[in-house]
Amino acid sequence: MVNSTTFNVFYLSAFANSMKLKSLLFVVFLTVYLLTLTGNVVIIILTKMDHLLQTPMYFLLRNLAFLDICYTSTTLPQMLVNLLIEHLAISLPACIVQLYVFLSLAASESSLLATMAYDRYVAICNPLRYSVIMSRDACLRMVAGSWVIGGIYGAIHTANTFRLPFCGSNVLNHYFCDIPPLLKISCIDTFPNEATVFVVGGFLMLGCFSLICGSYMHILISVFNIPKGRGRSKSFSTCISHLIVVLLFYGSGSFMYMRPKSNLMADKEWLLSLFYSCITPLLNPIIYSLRNKDIQGAIVKLFKGVPGRRSF
Numbered sequence: 380m381v382n383s384t385t386f387n388v389f390y391l392s393a394f395a396n397s398m399k400l401k402s403l404l405f406v407v408f409l410t411v412y413l414l415t416l417t418g419n420v421v422i423i424i425l426t427k428m429d430h431l432l433q434t435p436m437y438f439l440l441r442n443l444a445f446l447d448i449c450y451t452s453t454t455l456p457q458m459l460v461n462l463l464i465e466h467l468a469i470s471l472p473a474c475i476v477q478l479y480v481f482l483s484l485a486a487s488e489s490s491l492l493a494t495m496a497y498d499r500y501v502a503i504c505n506p507l508r509y510s511v512i513m514s515r516d517a518c519l520r521m522v523a524g525s526w527v528i529g530g531i532y533g534a535i536h537t538a539n540t541f542r543l544p545f546c547g548s549n550v551l552n553h554y555f556c557d558i559p560p561l562l563k564i565s566c567i568d569t570f571p572n573e574a575t576v577f578v579v580g581g582f583l584m585l586g587c588f589s590l591i592c593g594s595y596m597h598i599l600i601s602v603f604n605i606p607k608g609r610g611r612s613k614s615f616s617t618c619i620s621h622l623i624v625v626l627l628f629y630g631s632g633s634f635m636y637m638r639p640k641s642n643l644m645a646d647k648e649w650l651l652s653l654f655y656s657c658i659t660p661l662l663n664p665i666i667y668s669l670r671n672k673d674i675q676g677a678i679v680k681l682f683k684g685v686p687g688r689r690s691f
Contacts, residue, residue, distance in 0.1 A: 418664035487529030
């Protein structure tokens with residue numbers, strides 16, 4: 380029998396060996412957080428105010444922006460505090476809530492990215508039926524479905540993780556409560572948990588990733604049928620940009636949760652989570668929105684004080 384302990388507090392030690400870089404890292408991640416908040420808030424404001432942006436695509440973008448604000452705020456503020464306080468403490472209830480919220484938002488974002496890819500597929504490959512397929516009710520159901528899927532996903536893994544007994548150490552080599560560092564301090568065999576992550580997480584990620592790739596493959600085929608010109612190159616560039624962000628999000632998440640146990644990067648696993656918890660929410664408003672001429676025009680009108688009207 381292994382002596383087990385029910386810890387009331389965990390200590391986050393991701394930056395324990397980065398004392399000399401803490402000031403620089405604090406400035407970098409504070410800048411990332413502020414830029415992420417600013418970019419996504421701007422998207423929400425513009426898509427609510429400008430009548431030209433009252434379409435299904437921008438409705439989904441507005442929800443993605445709101446989700447990214449919540450998603451980033453779940454981990455980055457704590458990371459900033461962790462850079463100021465070595466071995467930052469987090470209580471057990473706070474750890475449970477953070478893990479649930481983070482996993483729920485990550486799964487919701489995964490589902491919403493798939494929905495947005497499907498929206499672009501319908502718009503480009505089936506434009507005559509676009510307004511029927513992507514009606515307001517359909518968009519609301521898709522967004523609600525993304526949140527429901529996220530909530531169920533988060534509940535499964537949070538309950539499965541915190542049913543484990545912990546022993547030995549309550550120090551997590553991470554900057555927030557996540558599944559891999561929690562499994563490492565468990566007293567018992569964590570294979571059932573790892574199998575659940577692999578099966579449930581793999582089913583969600585593979586399903587969403589397949590839908591995204593299938594949608595963009597059809598889009599690219601349609602783009603190649605367009606006569607050579609500026610419109611073709613612009614569409615191709617947009618698709619490639621979207622796919623890069625998607626690959627960054629899914630690739631880093633898959634490598635973090637789906638890879639087998641290994642000593643490779645064992646003490647730096649938290650670096651992988653920076654890609655899907657910090658970098659992707661920063662890039663989303665740039666790739667999906669701020670490069671868009673409609674958004675750029677809305678920004679100009681906003682600063683000039685030109686009123687818009689709501690229609691979607």
